[in-house]
Amino acid sequence: MAPAAARVSELRRAGNEEFRNGQYCQAAALYSQALGLLEAAGERNAEEASVLYSNRAACYLKDGNCSLCVKDCSIALDLVPFGIKPLLRRAAAYEALERYQLAYVDYKTVLQIDCTVQAAHDGVNRMTKALLEKDGLEWRQKLPPIPSVPVSAQRRWDFPPAGSQAAAPRLKATETASLEKQVPTAAMIERAKTLKQEGNELVKKGNHKKAIEKYSESLKLSNQECATYTNRALCYLSLKQYKEAIQDCTEALKLDAKNIKAFYRRAQAFKELKVSNCKRVSDPFQDWDREAMFSQASLNLESTTVEFPQAFYNLPLCKTTTNLLAEVWYIVKGDS
Template sequence: MAASPSALRRAGNEEFRRGQYGPAAALYTRALALVQAAGDAAAEERSVLLANRAACHLKEGACRRCVADCTDALDLVPFGIKPLLRRAAAYEALERYQLAYVDYKTVLQVDCSLQVAHDGVNRMTKALLEKDGVNWRQKLPPIPTVPVSAQTRWSVPSAAAPGANAPPATASRGQADQAAADMERARTLKEEGNELVKKGNHKKAVEKYSESLKLNQECATYTNRALCYLTLKQYKEAVQDCSEALRLDSKNVKALYRRAQALKELKDYKSSIDDIKSLLKTEPKNTAALRLLQELNRA
């Protein structure tokens, strides 16, 4: 009796766990051949198999093949976290930093809590700053806007951890819809806060950011509110917000710089210097940080 696609996938997962990436890829390929005829009805299953095979290619250093499989997987099921992360890693290995940055940023729209994506964004920011200078953002391809429907999806199981991302049995559709609505509202409030900052109304912006953070704890919202607190000379609050941002993203440059500024004002020069030194490990040519370090050394 011929093996079923699900049996082949399980066998491929087992080979992957054993570090046998070539045999695992071959099993996923056989499973893909069996489900190909089902067309759209098997789109999600095909996407999982392609993402799993992409993981094998990435492990073996076949980065272009990894990119191809991830792209096909995303065509079938848009905004899947696993294929986005694997394609980003492959782009990074190929030194296609702009495309890797876009994929990492897209992942964070789907799930802003993923540290691996935050770390990827930081690495790509550093690489692009060195490569293209301060105007590197102007050369980026457009970053797609992830629809709310994609944010409510559960990630497909991966080769490395089959079934690891399955939704808990108690999670209801109503809860997922509410979570998506909260995230969308949080994003709107943050944008309103950003507009108020541009107008110089930092006190009102703090209110908007605070409302946003009640719905979704996002690193950028904390650093934005910290900037407002700095302007309002509320330095202890700025330190607290930057610390919260660093809890989410330990190498966040804005959080380190703004906390260093606030600590300087609080006359905690040692801690301020420590933050600047941590920042310079990520961005050794950051002129604002180097200038602040000189000021601190004279204090």
């Protein structure tokens, strides 16, 4: 039995290493091997098996296989009830599957176990919004029962040593953040896209305030979508929140340095804020012959084109200067 237990621990550690390296498929295979060994050896180590199922569930969640994640988390919780990690992972999987009621129940269960887990608080807030939109004011009546957590499983009463109470919530939040790494899972990215589409539909209806909420939720899940920033910037422009629009366009340009919508919308925002074009571009141009630079680009402001002249990108200019030129271009074209 001892050699089998040692081999199981070895496989689990190897799986953990693969997971940390982002090799989720390989990690899942190693956890499966470890589970197979446990079963073959006839060992009834519920705690070890629960950890392995929970770890494999994390791999499935990262790969966007939410149904298998739910299945493994449920097995892990059957073996060792009220485990925070499998509950959080199952809640995230339910959320990605748009089974918001079940996700809400799991997030609430986590808070009964430990009320300092920030991921659970955030999850409850998201699910409350989603359920309110889906089921209206009666959404609570449609919830499945929330399990009652026995006192023996609750951790919120385990106070830290004197002098460290203030740091406890912060430490727990850090621990949870490291548990559910900041790299978006496939499920999170898919949910982010759905939220963006919902935001787009609200924009079509002229509901810019609600659309901003949808785009903001989307960006919390995945902040690598340039269009989400530019779409939210458009909403901010409509609501005359120009500083916020500038900030979103700037974030979009970090992702795509030649994004036309970001340049144009940021230029519009600067224009509304009454920022002088000359003031904005004077410093970067100090060392350049302006006339020569504009003639090189063959800039024709009377042209009907709305595209920023590609010739600008071929000039020996720094990125900041080129971007500012683009903004001036879009301001001018916006006046025509």
